[in-house]
Amino acid sequence: MAEEKREQKRSGKTGGDRVAAICTALRRAIIERALSPGDRLPEDSLGERFGVSRTIARSALGQLAAEGLVDLRRNRIAVVAVPSFEDARDIFDIRVDLERQVVRHLAGKLTEAQVKQLTAIVEAEHQARHCAEGISIRLATEFHVRLAEMTGKPVLIRYVTEICYRAGLSLAVFSRPHSSECAVNEHLELIEAIRTGPADKACALMDEHLEAVASRALLQSSGARSRDLMDILAPYTE
Amino acid sequence: MAEEKREQKRSGKTGGDRVAAICTALRRAIIERALSPGDRLPEDSLGERFGVSRTIARSALGQLAAEGLVDLRRNRIAVVAVPSFEDARDIFDIRVDLERQVVRHLAGKLTEAQVKQLTAIVEAEHQARHCAEGISIRLATEFHVRLAEMTGKPVLIRYVTEICYRAGLSLAVFSRPHSSECAVNEHLELIEAIRTGPADKACALMDEHLEAVASRALLQSSGARSRDLMDILAPYTE
DNA sequence: CATACAAAATATGTATGCACTTTTGCCCGT
């Protein structure tokens, strides 16, 4: 028992955790807005689509529900979660705290390779800016997740990642298209501040950035685009 | 199959979620230290114990793994998680931020009934102090969870609850017996500060309290009681 | 023509069976 052997047999065939694969796919579909809040996720369909049984699909849904991305009610079809306005506000409040910790741990300690990696993401973000809305949003999220990963702290990574995805989902509910796209410049400034600046300065910038993202979406949108079919169709009823 | 239907007969068949029931039971067993970090949790045994099939037990384990209380590795028996020292530190760092938010939202806004409810918990904590170590720890955790619940913010409640349980588990690994028991007085002071005091004052007290709990355990223990069998047995190898 | 109601179609909840993996423990060669 003195030694641990790496059992990395996960290539394609069996073994590679299929539940995790489905979770990853769904997370991405959600963050890219291929799936919208409220969209139905029947176990059968998922299983068929991913070539697994309901058992696996169900397990993946359970996992995503634990992450707050999916709403799971007894005997009911799972749906992509629909965060309330209050949820969105709370999610961003927590996000600010968590990411401040990330910045504090990283300030002045980024390696050259890390800076390059982050810059590459922002670059991709910039390129996807006009053609692919969904991709752009995913990359913006990935920027923050990567940042967290650079702390090397598993617990922090996990919570930041989860809260970032939930924030992205919240924005899908409350933000108008394109409202968060000026974030590209802010991301570049963040990299610079974290690389060079003192921790306090960098933290402040991150706070500012996140508050800006939240404000652009949460405050501007006059209290949520009501997803209720009745309200949506109101203007069309003659 | 054994003909035993020992429990779980609530509301006939449609039973309130049995997975959740098992999760609750296990969480409590862990926080009360009836289960220790590293203890094995075979699906069969759990299923038999709770009168359900492996399917349900497995699902519960998945849920707890998502909460960081259980370690789940492929083809291996699930075990109660064993947080590393770094994990424990990170968990407490995050906890401080989250609970500061709780206090900020609650400061000066506690109702009479809420104060009474909290006081009752601390009272029970005090009584359990000498006879039942596990119960005392659970009540201390419950105090913080209840506090979070009083914000009425589902997202915050969820994260605080989870992090409190993980913190409790961490203490099970790193703290010596009885090291966190003077917390009773601190809890009483907290109630008072939140009830009357300004938000900043109350937040500071909460920070202080949590840092104290963490310090008593994490710093005092000379760098973690290494759970590695090799190190543990070092003094015994004659 | 709108509504109520019944029944098919659809989906979830859970147990169980089988294949595969890990662990345990025994047996044998040295």
Next chain:
DNA sequence: ACGGGCAAAAGTGCATACATATTTTGTATG
């Protein structure tokens, strides 16, 4: 005795079957 290896036991991974719950569809009726 001691260690190595092999086979049984124990445990997980996953699909499937069946019971139950929900949703939709179809139809009869006031």
